[in-house]
Amino acid sequence: MRIYAIVVFLFLYVPIGIIVLFSFNAGRHASELRGLSVQWYGKALSNPFVGDAFVTSLIVALSVAVLSSLMGTAAALALQRLKGKIRILFDGMIYVSVMIPGIVIGIATLVALVTVFDLLNPLLASIWPEGTKPPKLHMGYASVIAAHTLFTMSLVIILVRARIAGMDRALIEASMDLYATPWRTFYQVTLPQIYPAILAGFLLSFTFSFDDFIISFFVAGANTTLPIYIFSSIRRGITPEVNAIGTMVLAASLLLLMTAQFLLRERSSR
Amino acid sequence: MPNQSTSSNEIDIEFRDVTKRFEDVVAVDNMSLTVKRGAFFSFLGPSGCGKTTSLRLIAGFDQPTQGDIFIGGNSVVGIPSHKRPVNMVFQQYALFPHMDVSENIGYGLRQRNPQPPRQEIIRRVDETLEMVRLSGYGKRRVWELSGGQQQRVALARALINHPTCLLLDEPLAALDRKLRREMQIELQTLQREVGITFILVTHDQEEALSMSDRICIMREGQIVQSGSPRQLYDEPVNRYVADFVGKTNFFNGDVVDAGDKGIAVKSESGQVFVGMQPKAAPGLVNGSKACVAVRPEMIAISATDEANNSNNITIDGQVTNRIFLGEHTEYLVSTEGCGDVMVLSPKSVESMSRSFEPGDKVRISWGSNAALVIGDT
Numbered sequence: 277m278r279i280y281a282i283v284v285f286l287f288l289y290v291p292i293g294i295i296v297l298f299s300f301n302a303g304r305h306a307s308e309l310r311g312l313s314v315q316w317y318g319k320a321l322s323n324p325f326v327g328d329a330f331v332t333s334l335i336v337a338l339s340v341a342v343l344s345s346l347m348g349t350a351a352a353l354a355l356q357r358l359k360g361k362i363r364i365l366f367d368g369m370i371y372v373s374v375m376i377p378g379i380v381i382g383i384a385t386l387v388a389l390v391t392v393f394d395l396l397n398p399l400l401a402s403i404w405p406e407g408t409k410p411p412k413l414h415m416g417y418a419s420v421i422a423a424h425t426l427f428t429m430s431l432v433i434i435l436v437r438a439r440i441a442g443m444d445r446a447l448i449e450a451s452m453d454l455y456a457t458p459w460r461t462f463y464q465v466t467l468p469q470i471y472p473a474i475l476a477g478f479l480l481s482f483t484f485s486f487d488d489f490i491i492s493f494f495v496a497g498a499n500t501t502l503p504i505y506i507f508s509s510i511r512r513g514i515t516p517e518v519n520a521i522g523t524m525v526l527a528a529s530l531l532l533l534m535t536a537q538f539l540l541r542e543r544s545s546r
Numbered sequence: 547m548p549n550q551s552t553s554s555n556e557i558d559i560e561f562r563d564v565t566k567r568f569e570d571v572v573a574v575d576n577m578s579l580t581v582k583r584g585a586f587f588s589f590l591g592p593s594g595c596g597k598t599t600s601l602r603l604i605a606g607f608d609q610p611t612q613g614d615i616f617i618g619g620n621s622v623v624g625i626p627s628h629k630r631p632v633n634m635v636f637q638q639y640a641l642f643p644h645m646d647v648s649e650n651i652g653y654g655l656r657q658r659n660p661q662p663p664r665q666e667i668i669r670r671v672d673e674t675l676e677m678v679r680l681s682g683y684g685k686r687r688v689w690e691l692s693g694g695q696q697q698r699v700a701l702a703r704a705l706i707n708h709p710t711c712l713l714l715d716e717p718l719a720a721l722d723r724k725l726r727r728e729m730q731i732e733l734q735t736l737q738r739e740v741g742i743t744f745i746l747v748t749h750d751q752e753e754a755l756s757m758s759d760r761i762c763i764m765r766e767g768q769i770v771q772s773g774s775p776r777q778l779y780d781e782p783v784n785r786y787v788a789d790f791v792g793k794t795n796f797f798n799g800d801v802v803d804a805g806d807k808g809i810a811v812k813s814e815s816g817q818v819f820v821g822m823q824p825k826a827a828p829g830l831v832n833g834s835k836a837c838v839a840v841r842p843e844m845i846a847i848s849a850t851d852e853a854n855n856s857n858n859i860t861i862d863g864q865v866t867n868r869i870f871l872g873e874h875t876e877y878l879v880s881t882e883g884c885g886d887v888m889v890l891s892p893k894s895v896e897s898m899s900r901s902f903e904p905g906d907k908v909r910i911s912w913g914s915n916a917a918l919v920i921g922d923t
């Protein structure tokens with residue numbers, strides 16, 4: 277049993293370790309190690325295409341994180357008040373949306389958006405004043421952000437719901453009893469109690485969006501995010517530069533995930 | 547005006563035909579009561595009888611299904627809890643974990659509109675800390691405090707607002723016995739000092755008896771009897787109350803002679819008991835089932851050969867158990883036909899006459915004015 281576990285972990289982590297190791301390769305081929313250096317990190321960071329892709333990814337991930345933590349928290353608070361069958365229905369739908377594979381979300385969003393755009397674009401063109409150029413809806417920032425948010429919002433809802441459920445309801449009543457209006461109770465008592473979960477949800481959403489390839493691939497339109505850039509450069513052969521980018525993304529993601537984990541851990545120890 | 551309370555400003559809280567239903571559970575059932583300003587009032591009853599619900603109706607966390615509730619003469623039905631001039635001390639204290647002791651206590655003042663100046667809040671928090679004997683604890687985190695200290699922070703957090711009425715939901719239940727006794731005394735002293743109405747919920751009869759001016763005994767959402775601790779102890783209206791308030795011996799039987807001077811009740815074994823009927827209780831007629839209640843401290847215990855004293859009810863039996871309680875000795879006497887009888891014999895009597903051992907034949911007796919004849923419910 278122990279050997280089995282070791283083999284599983286080797287399979288999981290050795291390839292990742294190799295990528296990290298080869299990113300420090302001094303040679304120019306990905307397959308043979310010739311001394312260590314950080315030159316490929318320099319190359320990667322000074323590559324304008326990498327820089328653009330990084331900025332695109334950052335904009336998308338930040339927007340997704342902000343939107344999903346705001347909407348997810350609001351939804352979690354609202355769901356808390358639902359009762360009976362409706363609540364079960366919503367709970368079920370949230371879990372299902374987390375379990376749907378990314379490729380399904382990607383294709384479904386793509387098909388839905390293309391259909392809607394095809395319907396709306398002629399309509400817009402027809403009502404737009406003569407002589408001016410009518411706007412044309414197309415894939416872009418908005419569509420990736422929307423598709424990611426759809427998914428990550430459910431994560432935030434689940435995290436915040438768990439935190440609200442673990443919170444002493446008497447605290448809210450105590451606050452109301454001490455003359456605080458519902459709004460003041462929210463930001464003086466509820467929010468300080470649930471913010472670790474919101475922050476964790478923010479970080480998880482950011483990481484998810486930043487790392488996501490599948491959904492972005494379908495709906496990003498002309499925008500190139502970092503994972504899409506990596507994918508397209510791999511087709512030209514794996515270089516140490518790609519390894520260096522991968523390692524940086526990995527390090528950033530791990531850092532964020534660990535922070536999120538820490539935030540969630542801290543609140544439960546109290 | 548229909549929305550005005552009947553009585554003058556003497557009355558602080560009034561329930562008028564209040565019913566609270568949760569789906570199919572009736573938690574409070576057509577309850578009417580008044581609480582005088584400055585009183586120490588207790589709801590006493592077994593688990594699930596609706597005590598907490600009654601308190602929550604006053605605090606405004608729940609709204610009555612039917613009926614009207616008045617605070618200081620004004621109907622508060624529909625008014626949310628943050629607009630009611632009452633404060634609550636929660637059973638698990640519900641202190642805000644992300645604030646220190648001072649911030650917790652000052653919370654109510656900070657919600658006021660307009661907010662009092664900072665200096666004023668600091669001054670009053672310090673004053674209140676001193677009142678609950680927690681000076682110097684202001685900067686502590688609440689979870690660092692002991693149970694008794696948390697309890698006092700919860701009290702301070704409510705009292706600093708000078709509510710017209712303080713609601714306490716089993717505030718001492720989480721404390722150990724000794725600390726509970728101390729806090730009971732502290733609470734009583736505090737109540738006299740600040741002079742505001744206290745409404746206490748408890749299922750501990752000793753706590754209710756020792757602390758309150760008035761007790762309301764509840765069963766299944768209804769009031770069974772309310773009155774002063776003395777009244778409840780001396781004149782319980784039925785077996786439920788007598789059983790709940792203090793220890794009592796019960797003898798069941800049928801009424802055979804319902805006279806003015808006293809009521810005679812004959813038990814199945816043929817023993818005839820004579821006793822008084824409490825003033826508040828409904829009349830008993832010949833043939834109705836009744837119950838004779840005798841407090842254990844009203845029963846005298848003596849040797850079977852001893853010359854009879856003035857007590858006119860005597861039963862012979864055998865001591866089965868003796869518990870030494872310090873000031874008293876408690877005997878359990880098993881009798882022929884009347885079951886086990888508990889007798890509480892004070893120390894003074896014990897030292898004068900001889901004391902008894904388990905196995906001794908004894909005679910127990912009491913005067914008919916020591917016995918109460920009450921309905922068997």
Ligand SMILES: Nc1ncnc2c1ncn2[C@@H]1O[C@H](COP(=O)(O)OP(=O)(O)OP(=O)(O)O)[C@@H](O)[C@H]1O
Pocket residue numbers: 568569571572573591592593594595596597598599600749
């Ligand atoms: N929110 C609620 N929803 C449904 N039923 C409730 C609710 N609150 C109370 N009840 C029911 O109402 C009845 C009275 O409850 P309440 O909490 O007032 O009892 P209590 O006298 O305070 O008991 P305890 O001594 O155990 O605290 C119980 O049967 C309880 O199950």
Ligand SMILES: [Mg+2]
Pocket residue numbers: 597598599
């Ligand atoms: Mg209760």
